[in-house]
Amino acid sequence: MKEVGKRLKYLREGIGVSQDKLANMLGSTQSSINRYENGQSEPTVEFLRKFADFFDVSLDYIFGRADMPEGKLYAYHPDLPPDREKMRQFLEMCFEPGTPANLKLKESMLRIMEEREE
Numbered sequence: 001m002k003e004v005g006k007r008l009k010y011l012r013e014g015i016g017v018s019q020d021k022l023a024n025m026l027g028s029t030q031s032s033i034n035r036y037e038n039g040q041s042e043p044t045v046e047f048l049r050k051f052a053d054f055f056d057v058s059l060d061y062i063f064g065r066a067d068m069p070e071g072k073l074y075a076y077h078p079d080l081p082p083d084r085e086k087m088r089q090f091l092e093m094c095f096e097p098g099t100p101a102n103l104k105l106k107e108s109m110l111r112i113m114e115e116r117e118e
Contacts, residue, residue, distance in 0.1 A: 004036070008033075026047065
């Protein structure tokens with residue numbers, strides 16, 4: 001179960017969330033998360049399902065049966081990139097409207113995202 005603890009910790013630290021905050025989000029306790037990550041206790045199947053759903057990974061990944069988060073039985077299909085208009089609307093919400101610097105930044109971000117799609 002050491003591998004499970006490593007994967008749990010890796011995923012949690014990957015998004016920069018404390019054990020306490022993750023515990024609150026998953027309906028657990030900080031001490032339980034700590035014990036799971038250090039291999040001192042085994043998480044329940046229910047907890048592992050919540051964890052897998054929260055991080056959008058397969059249980060195969062958590063158990064170390066697969067190196068890719070989609071695992072062996074789960075096919076990960078990322079969302080298609082939004083069209084330019086939806087992306088523009090999203091960027092409008094993120095930046096202070098009306099300033100010339102932000103207009104340039106928004107246009108640069110749109111260009112970068114379009115180049116990445118190609």
